[in-house]
Amino acid sequence: MRQGLGTQLRHLIDLLDGAVAAAYEEAGIDYRPRYTPVMRALEGGQPHTITQIAxxxxxxxxxxxQTVxxxxxxxxxxxxxGERDAxxxxxRLSAQGQALLPQLRVCWQATRAAADSLDADLPHxxxxxxAAAIAALQTKPFGARIRSARAAITRNKETS
Known part of the structure; x- marks a missing residue:
């Protein structure tokens, strides 16, 4: 039986995040992969609101x-x-966060190279x-696709 899309995606995330978490541990860094998008948003030194970080x-x-x-x-x-609204x-990154950036950048470069290697091993x-899936879902969300499919199934049952 073929696994559902959600099951496949969760398994893929587990495989990827587990390996990335292990790489941080191997580098001696106590750091969770889920922190990376926030660290990347703040690494330039400019403070951000939660909305700006998101x-x-x-x-x-x-x-x-939650991550912050x-x-x-x-x-x-x-x-x-905030200056305008308290x-x-x-x-912003703390001194500890700033000090961690050089080590993280090495890990991020290695992770990017590993991702490029994975891309090269795949047919696409x-x-x-x-990126294409995200764009397609922004055009027509998955919930709308489910509703359309349910309506089509219901119509087919009524005409059978």
């Missing part, structure tokens, strides 16, 4: 909020009140396929 990292705002909270607990980030947090580059 946009720059290409993740949802709830994911950014974890990273603050680990001392990688600092937060201060209720808004402005996030995984990165291109994922």
């Amino acid at each position: 946009e720059a990292a290409g993740i949802t705002q709830p994911a950014a909020t 909270a974890l990273m603050m607990k680990e001392g990688l980030l600092d937060a201060s009140p 209720r808004q947090k402005v996030i 580059a995984l990165s291109d396929t994922l």
Whole structure:
């Protein structure tokens, strides 16, 4: 039996994230792969709001909020009140986060090279396929596709 799309994607993520987490451990870095989009968004030194981090990292705002909270607990980030709105947090890399960047950049380069190697081993580059899938889902979300399929199935049953 062929596995469902969600099952395949979760398995792929497990394979990729597990290897990346192991690479950080092998490099002696106590760091989670899920932190990388936030670190990348902040590595230039400019402080960002959670909304700006989410946009720059290409993740949802709830994911950014949750990841930032974890990273603050680990001392990688600092937060201060916004200049225009004190209720808004402005996030920046802490001294500990800044100090970790050189090691992380080496890991990120190795991960990019490994991803390029994986793309080269496939009939179609995984990165291109994922980008195309994301674009297609932005045009017509998966929920809309499910509703259309359900309607078609219902129509077919009624005409049978």
